[in-house]
Amino acid sequence: MTTWITICDTCKRExxxxxxxxxxxxERLAAEVEVLVKxxxxxxxxxxxxxxxxxxxxxxxxxxxxxxQTYTIGNFEPTQEAAQGIVDYAELxxxxxxxxxxxxxxxxxxxxxFVTRHPPLPKE
Numbered sequence: 001m002t003t004w005i006t007i008c009d010t011c012k013r014e015x016x017x018x019x020x021x022x023x024x025x026x027e028r029l030a031a032e033v034e035v036l037v038k039x040x041x042x043x044x045x046x047x048x049x050x051x052x053x054x055x056x057x058x059x060x061x062x063x064x065x066x067x068x069q070t071y072t073i074g075n076f077e078p079t080q081e082a083a084q085g086i087v088d089y090a091e092l093x094x095x096x097x098x099x100x101x102x103x104x105x106x107x108x109x110x111x112x113x114f115v116t117r118h119p120p121l122p123k124e
Contacts, residue, residue: 002043003065003094005086007033009048011058013077028078029059036080036087043094044087057115063090068099070118073110085109 011026023031030048037046054060057074063086064070071093076082085107092101099120 001065001067001094002045003063003068003090003099005033005037005044005046005090006049006052006062006064007046008050008052008054008058008060010050011052011055011060013058025059025078029061029076029083032078032080032083033061033086036083038087041091041094044090054115060115061086063093063099065093065099067120068093068096069120070099071114072116072118073113074115075113081109 007026007030009026009030010024011029013025030046034046037044052060052062052072054072054074059076059078060072060074061076062070062072073086076086088107089101089110092105093099
């Protein structure tokens with residue numbers, strides 16, 4: 001079963017306008033995440049989506065898979081460290097039957113970044 005990392009590519013952090021505006025912060029984070037998804041983890045894939053509607057928490061990412069808990073995490077800077085934490089968490093999510101990961105296994109880079117958790121949709 002595939003765990004998807006959905007990255008908001010329209011996210012702009014507060015200081016965005018004072019820097020290089022050629023890319024959004026979301027586009028920068030997406031690029032960092034995409035290069036870190038490893039071929040040896042074929043059950044983790046990425047996609048970009050315009051606006052996850054969490055603007056006060058930008059940069060936003062959703063970690064989701066069918067029949068598993070879905071997590072929205074945000075307030076990331078578009079850095080390699082943040083991207084690595086996101087990818088590491090998605091790999092753990094893909095290995096979990098429910099999508100839940102014990103706190104002690106969470107990558108340090110994502111602690112404090114959880115915004116929402118959604119239960120899997122009912123079968124009927």
